[in-house]
Amino acid sequence: AQSVTQLGSHVSVSEGALVLLRCNYSSSVPPYLFWYVQYPNQGLQLLLKYTTGATLVKGINGFEAEFKKSETSFHLTKPSAHMSDAAEYFCAVTSNAGNMLTFGGGTRLMVKP
């Protein structure tokens, strides 16, 4: 069984501030981890993913995430928030042997001018 917990359903930052969105997972096998972004009234698009190899993963729009096995975490960061980053972000996990992509509850990011 696998699960994802995203701490904080809403996060608010000022423009130019650090963005940190938290994701913790549980998986009985080595996980593959994803971050997706959803803009209003749209589908989800992939920001970045971790499968194997380097634990620091860079994605689109200046986002990155670090896989920390010891902490079972995959937090998403961006050094400087932009107004266009306002959206809902979803962390997801799957395993090499599974077909289910399990999502966290989502974090809505608000960026204040």
Added chain:
Amino acid sequence: NAGVTQTPKFQVLKTGQSMTLQCAQDMNHNSMYWYRQDPGMGLRLIYYSASEGTTDKGEVPNGYNVSRLNKREFSLRLESAAPSQTSVYFCASNGLAIMNTEAFFGQGTRLTVV
């Protein structure tokens, strides 16, 4: 490039009515999925099809049926709609049966059951 196309975008049903949500992808993907999105619950898998001719239940299959019509199309049917099925439905696809590659999502169908 169309990607994943869902129809309709919006639908209002009365309790007990039936309807089919359509999904088509033009990326030659093997696997297709139906999720529902509810506030605070993320996306939950309803059914998936790892390849043409196969379908499997996901986390919340009750009240739904699916058909993998061909490699391109994967439909979701509500036989007797209930208010608890009010949700936003997303279809997704990816290239491998093992979902460790990027999944592409449709724009969603917003369904209200009254």
